[in-house]
Amino acid sequence: MSIGDSASDxxxxxxxxxxxxxxxxxxxxxxxxxxxxxxxxxxLASLLFLPKLDERTLVEWLRGAGGAVPxxxxxxxxxxxxxxxxxxxxxxxxxxxxxxxxxxxxxxxFAVAGASLSLFALGKIAFGAAA
Amino acid sequence: MSPHLTIWRWGPHMVVSILHRITGAGLSIIxxxxxxxxLLAIAGGADAYATFVKAATHWLGTIVLIGLTWAxxxxxxxxxxxLIMDTGMGFELSANKAGAIATIVGSIVATAIIWAYWxxxxx
Numbered sequence: 110m111s112i113g114d115s116a117s118d119x120x121x122x123x124x125x126x127x128x129x130x131x132x133x134x135x136x137x138x139x140x141x142x143x144x145x146x147x148x149x150x151x152x153l154a155s156l157l158f159l160p161k162l163d164e165r166t167l168v169e170w171l172r173g174a175g176g177a178v179p180x181x182x183x184x185x186x187x188x189x190x191x192x193x194x195x196x197x198x199x200x201x202x203x204x205x206x207x208x209x210x211x212x213x214x215x216x217x218x219f220a221v222a223g224a225s226l227s228l229f230a231l232g233k234i235a236f237g238a239a240a
Numbered sequence: 241m242s243p244h245l246t247i248w249r250w251g252p253h254m255v256v257s258i259l260h261r262i263t264g265a266g267l268s269i270i271x272x273x274x275x276x277x278x279l280l281a282i283a284g285g286a287d288a289y290a291t292f293v294k295a296a297t298h299w300l301g302t303i304v305l306i307g308l309t310w311a312x313x314x315x316x317x318x319x320x321x322x323l324i325m326d327t328g329m330g331f332e333l334s335a336n337k338a339g340a341i342a343t344i345v346g347s348i349v350a351t352a353i354i355w356a357y358w359x360x361x362x363x
Contacts, residue, residue: 143323149312171282191264191268227275231279234279
């Protein structure tokens with residue numbers, strides 16, 4: 110039996126240095142939050158300043174680059190930030206490595222599906238035949 | 241869960257910390273589902289959009305939208321507070337408490353102003 114088998118988790122990694130990837134989740138959450146400060150404010154301000162919120166006005170707004178591009182960015186970054194934030198809560202509150210892994214992957218699948226549906230809708234609005 | 245929840249005297253900073261997670265989860269699950277539905281409804285044409293409007297203007301739907309607006313502002317203001325605290329600022333007891341209370345007051349005021357405007361405009 111080697112020393113490695115009997116060593117604690119800390120004993121196994123002591124002296125190896127950091128994995129050099131520990132800051133990635135932290136940084137991703139902050140960077141997407143800063144982007145959402147701008148995009149979220151833009152989204153709400155747009156809803157407030159559009160003359161009407163009927164279908165015709167919204168389609169016209171989202172057919173132009175000024176509406177479609179920030180909205181696509183908002184969708185992508187919002188889902189990204191949601192995955193980051195939910196992962197942090199799951200990692201804090203779900204016990205067991207397998208459970209955390211499964212819940213985080215389910216969240217990721219739902220987020221990618223939701224973002225894809227939203228981007229499909231935006232593409233359909235922007236590139237579809239004019240009503 | 242932190243065992244300290246049952247030990248420490250409750251303060252605004254604890255309320256805001258927990259609200260940040262609750263509003264974040266609410267915006268992630270309910271908020272993004274509504275956003276996706278809304279975009280699909282716009283893409284789906286007049287009938288699909290009418291169905292969305294019918295749900296949104298139902299009193300239950302409006303309550304959900306008002307709740308999401310409040311969650312948006314609470315998470316936004318509390319998020320700004322977190323970014324400031326990430327730099328090491330705002331940890332003095334009085335400043336920390338004032339910042340926490342400001343996010344709660346700010347989110348309620350902002351939500352009230354916007355919905356007073358919307359409910360007035362669409363009434």
